[in-house]
Amino acid sequence: MLPRGRPRALGAAALLLLLLLIGFFLFGGDLEYERPRGAAALDGDPPADRGGHNLSDCVPPRPRPLPPKCELLHVAIVCAGHNSSRDLNTLVKSVLFYRKNPLHFHLVTDAVARNILEMLFHTWMVPAVGVSFYDLEELKPQVSWIPNKHYSGLYGLMKLVLPGALPPDLARVIVLDTDVTFASDIAELWALFAHFSDKQVIGLVENQSDWYLGNLWRNHRPWPALGRGFNTGVILLRLDRLRQAGWGQMWKLTATRELLTLPATSLADQDIFNAVIKEHPGLVQPLPCVWNVQLSDHTLAERCYSEASDLKVIHWNSPKKLRVKNKHVEYFRNLYLTFLEYDGNLLRRELFGCPSPPPPGTEQLQRALAQLDEEDACFEFRQQQLTVHRVHISFLPHEPLPPRPHDVTLVAQLSMDRLQMLEALCRHWPGPMSLALYLTDAEAQQFLRFVEASAVLSARQDVAYHVVYRKGPLYPVNELRNVALAQALTPYVFLSDIDFLPAYSLYDYLRASIEQLKLDSERKVALVVPAFETLHYRFSFPSSKAELLALLDSGSLYTFRYHEWPRGHAPTDYARWREAQTPYRVQWAADYEPYVVVPRDCPRYDPRFVGFGWNKVAHIVELDAQEYELLVLPEAFTIHLPHAPSLDISRFRSSPAYRDCLQALKDEFHQDLSRHYGAAALKYLTALQWLPAASPLPPPHLGSHAPCRHWSSLATHPTLPAI
Amino acid sequence: MLPRGRPRALGAAALLLLLLLIGFFLFGGDLEYERPRGAAALDGDPPADRGGHNLSDCVPPRPRPLPPKCELLHVAIVCAGHNSSRDLNTLVKSVLFYRKNPLHFHLVTDAVARNILEMLFHTWMVPAVGVSFYDLEELKPQVSWIPNKHYSGLYGLMKLVLPGALPPDLARVIVLDTDVTFASDIAELWALFAHFSDKQVIGLVENQSDWYLGNLWRNHRPWPALGRGFNTGVILLRLDRLRQAGWGQMWKLTATRELLTLPATSLADQDIFNAVIKEHPGLVQPLPCVWNVQLSDHTLAERCYSEASDLKVIHWNSPKKLRVKNKHVEYFRNLYLTFLEYDGNLLRRELFGCPSPPPPGTEQLQRALAQLDEEDACFEFRQQQLTVHRVHISFLPHEPLPPRPHDVTLVAQLSMDRLQMLEALCRHWPGPMSLALYLTDAEAQQFLRFVEASAVLSARQDVAYHVVYRKGPLYPVNELRNVALAQALTPYVFLSDIDFLPAYSLYDYLRASIEQLKLDSERKVALVVPAFETLHYRFSFPSSKAELLALLDSGSLYTFRYHEWPRGHAPTDYARWREAQTPYRVQWAADYEPYVVVPRDCPRYDPRFVGFGWNKVAHIVELDAQEYELLVLPEAFTIHLPHAPSLDISRFRSSPAYRDCLQALKDEFHQDLSRHYGAAALKYLTALQWLPAASPLPPPHLGSHAPCRHWSSLATHPTLPAI
Secondary structure: OOOOOOHHHHHHHHHHHHHHHHHHHHHHHHHHHHOOOOOOEOOEOOOOOEOOEOHHHHOOOOOOOOOOOOOOEEEEEEEOHHHHHHHHHHHHHHHHHHOOOOEEEEEEEOHHHHHHHHHHHHHHOOOOEEEEEEEHHHHHHHOOOOOEOOOOOHHHHHHHHHHHHOOOOOOEEEEEOOOEEEOOOHHHHHHHHHHOOOOOOEEEEEOOOOHHHOOOOOOOOOOOOOOOOEEEEEEEEEHHHHHHOOHHHHHHHHHHHHOOOOOOEOOOHHHHHHHHHHHOHHHEEEEOHHHHEEOOOOOOHHHOOOOHHHOOEEEOOOOOHHHOOOOOHHHHHHHHHHHHOOOHHHHOOOOOOOOOOOOOOHHHHHHHHHHOOOOOOOHHHHHHHHOOOOEEOOOOOOOOOOOOOOOEEEEEEEEHHHOOHHHHHHHHOOOOEEEEEEEOHHHHHHHHHHHHHOHHHHOOOOEEEEEEEOOOOOOOHHHHHHHHHHOOOOOEEEEOOOOEEEOOOHHHHHHHHHHHOOOOOOOOEEEEEOEEEOOEOOOOOOOOHHHHHHHHHOOOOEEOOOOOOHHHOHHHOHHHHHHOOOOEEEOOOOOOOOEEEEEOOOOOOOOOOOOOOOHHHHHHHHHHHOOOEEEEOOOOOEEEOOOOOOHHHHHHHHOHHHHHHHHHHHHHHHHHHHHHHHHHHHHHHHHHHOOOOOOOOOOOOOOOOOOOOOOOOOOOOOOOOOO | OOOOOOHHHHHHHHHHHHHHHHHHHHHHHHHHHHOOOOOOEOOEOOOOOEOOEOHHHHOOOOOOOOOOOOOOEEEEEEEOHHHHHHHHHHHHHHHHHHOOOOEEEEEEEOHHHHHHHHHHHHHHOOOOEEEEEEEHHHHHHHOOOOOEOOOOOHHHHHHHHHHHHOOOOOOEEEEEOOOEEEOOOHHHHHHHHHHOOOOOOEEEEEOOOOHHHOOOOOOOOOOOOOOOOEEEEEEEEEHHHHHHOOHHHHHHHHHHHHOOOOOOEOOOHHHHHHHHHHHOHHHEEEEOHHHHEEOOOOOOHHHOOOOHHHOOEEEOOOOOHHHOOOOOHHHHHHHHHHHHOOOHHHHOOOOOOOOOOOOOOHHHHHHHHHHOOOOOOOHHHHHHHHOOOOEEOOOOOOOOOOOOOOOEEEEEEEEHHHOOHHHHHHHHOOOOEEEEEEEOHHHHHHHHHHHHHOHHHHOOOOEEEEEEEOOOOOOOHHHHHHHHHHOOOOOEEEEOOOOEEEOOOHHHHHHHHHHHOOOOOOOOEEEEEOEEEOOEOOOOOOOOHHHHHHHHHOOOOEEOOOOOOHHHOHHHOHHHHHHOOOOEEEOOOOOOOOEEEEEOOOOOOOOOOOOOOOHHHHHHHHHHHOOOEEEEOOOOOEEEOOOOOOHHHHHHHHOHHHHHHHHHHHHHHHHHHHHHHHHHHHHHHHHHHOOOOOOOOOOOOOOOOOOOOOOOOOOOOOOOOOO
């Protein structure tokens, strides 16, 4: 029983108790959030006062709201060069995997990264993701005066100038290094802005090493910092307040002063951020350590988390990256590999619940896809044609030579099953190449390792590899060709296929021919490189036209597709080529598909042709329709090596439906041709009517439209494949 | 100003207000949890009383605790056959991806699924995951009396008998259909057990279709249910209470009674669960709809969630599965594909924070791996040898014929780049095959589609495909062979390679020979199938020995590896074979590696040989050491088709370090051989000393230990590959 007579005092006591209870329920759960289940500060117990600054005091006891549903979150990343662009791709995949909010990425890039990332994001078409680019070169002068020894070079320092570089009306941004991996929803990180006091402008995680404590070795003199200092791999920036506080002056003053006694920054921007914070401790809002679990050597990160669910962001801040030694590195590596190999196409998922403008082109595409008839026998073809592939150009470092007036780039495309061709191709073609590779995200990593393991491939800086990420069942051959073609940097391109090896001399010979013929890129000319084939796996590659002719005569070589598709190359007129001393002109004929050298601005390939069949033929028709002259080069040749049939050609051979669909594509191509070129295109239709429809085994004898002149009398005629 | 004089009333009012506030803070957040942000009940507004039962009343206003850290969670799944085993693999990947607790899977399986899943879990080696199996056949009689029209057949009904089938001391279990995908931590689902009242025994999500409302069409008479009824794709079972309540009798009584008027169950167990619940509404604890988002046709699921973060478990409960039409199906499909293609090896991550016994063998393996020296030139080889690969046997439906006494299974292994061989192989070998495929999880799906698209492959029920999931840089050739060999079901096996096509008659001829030679599996005999090769891509396969000899004489065929490695097959004595009418015995010689037919219990391949080289040679040494007789069959032959060099052979050819490592493996093999066979193994070492070490290009002339007798005088000698 309650004692009577003291109702007021009791009421007051009850009130107090209840207020305390409310306080507990209001903030209790969020305190737990601040220090996740089992997670402790770095030293286990509440951190002692370090440098006059008690970190445990800095976590304000405030409720944690997730950001309002559908709030746009801003992320800034500095990214330069090919390798960082690949890292950024992996980081972005991890962010997108867990995110539920619209995002805007602010990318401070050099020209290389911008080129790569603009294409990547443009073709990725992720709903509710915006991207802006900022020119790193323009910003460089603001930091280039700072002597710096860190492996990130000037790029690390660039984070200091973000408040001035980002749009003036942008108030908050999360800044990330490219070597972090998310293991949670970035909105939870954004929500920590709500913990900032009125004076705080920078949110940072404590450094998880003893670097800033000094004395790691004799004469180890780190920059000044509060205690262990802070790591700048993950930063929350109140840009509005930084600008108001004159951040641009503030950090420069501090840096200048410290550089009077210190020779250079060791850890780039991080040294300067820490020096400023040491001077103005009120600026920093310490963040829970799980938001930047640092896997440097001798890391103390282990004190930060006690179980997997604690981990929010992993930071590979050792130059050793994945090879770093750490008790749980296997766990972290698996997380990283998850996103490294994750199919980025699967992130094209809409944020339903958050209406946001669809990526450019999406609506039109959706409409077109919706109009397709799933029962249509060619549905697969139509769908593949409408598929937008993610494109990652210059996947590996690529340093082209300065452009030369007659230079020629070899253009081709391939998938994993032709990787073995690359070394041989590099030996045969010493000039620049632009190659499109059709790969899954995981295969792209295998490809990377393949190149790294090859001395021949690693040595070449003039070969550009463009990854087109796989999607759909049919090989988008012409889209791949167009990607590679668009990235060629020389005035001329040699449009080849991956299973051909050019004559060793071809690169030099082509450039000399272009010069001798006084071609310029205005002149519409296609130089034909006659194509041959060997049916033998092992053979010694002819080093001259004379040797090639001898092999032809001995039946070791054939003209290309002599047995199955002679009309594809008959118009090259091999008999004439045999005797020719100078280039000669030939006429287009139906189904002609020579390998040609053309100016870079030649017509693109028609992307409607997917899978096997007619993809090159249509391109040559287009060249002819645009009145390109066809000139056969008398000393040029290229040789096709045998390989197992591709899955697409197997389907073409075994499926009448597949061949019917190809016929439908051809018909539509001709209709478009007529629309475009009018009466002039009539000749292609007429030529077609003279020919039988595409068949896997063309008739042995062809009409005058496709003269089959083959002059190697010794050539035997092996039976067609039994398999 | 507050009016004075009424302090008590005011105090009471304040108290009330505060109590209300406390109530709000105590339960508010959790009510929000119960009905996620923006998520509504199926009808948008609080559901009306349906069948005398108000669903909204069923969500108890209690706090939601996550289960205690490290609590072991139990999951039961019924799984039968090859296809469901693949589904289960995907489901388990999604559960493991998000889980933070130790798990125990209780799998009720038929013999096929048990075989597959035992191997899968055994080789998966995921920490903190236990598995128990229960025999579906034993439990079948308990439900087989129930007439059922659902596509899941009897297997669906099996969920009814779980309380009796699972261990008597198991109190709680989550029951899942194989066609669900997790999008969240299963511990959150387990935590809902805490919401059960004392009387509740079953947690279920409301059905997201109007099926049980009836009248979907004329004479549509569903089983009785409360309102829309409940879906049984995700169930929480209080097994302890069910047993106490006499569940076994309860459901049988209800089912028997309903079957007096209804002809059969339409939705298997679900009809019976619903009928019982209709009778005893107090048994059910309705679960938030996001725990079973049902993508059936005409689903009402969309009313359940408003954004992606709401989704917890997706249920593909339409026979159309991924092809189902739904507003957000693209989103759901991406989630499903994420786990379908997810590299299961990445889930081998320890649950740090929850000490649990490591999977069997892990510790030993960890020790061995820790002892490896990363600087060792052969580190990659050592690491690959220690790698345990996840094995998914019988990946596709496989219905072997009953075993016949002289039957022979063709055994081989391959990766993606040899898929094209499968159709041809099926045409050449009409008998059973056991093939190991080295694939990533994503490639396994491509392979599945490849088989489904091929009429030739789909028609074969006697070809077993065993997927060994890729891990590590070197091809584990001998491990793959052992996997395929272990799964052969006939008394004899033909140990072949994927790039060989056997004579069309070989299968019949081998069985006839085994019978004629009166072999039995006790007799240690290896029948040699002479090997040939064509260097031409196109050639017509000889239909008889006579035709083969003619091709040899014309130089269209060679004895296998005639040009680069004649001693691998020279002991077969091709000259003698040419004339032979009856089987003849040959002697082992160094580096002999014939293709042989042996009893199924033959020695296994030595898994230390990874990558390229000596992997078959070592096996033949082992056969000889165990005194297998080598008998060459006079009418048998098999022909190697050309293919691009594998990446491994390319590395062997280009890397001296690779060849040195292979030599080290050979030396160790010989040491082990001596240890095992003592003096008898001396001959192998002696033979080795007479021979030069393995080299990519063996010398043109070999000593008497490897006589190079080649009798095709017309065969030309093309130069070695220029590429």
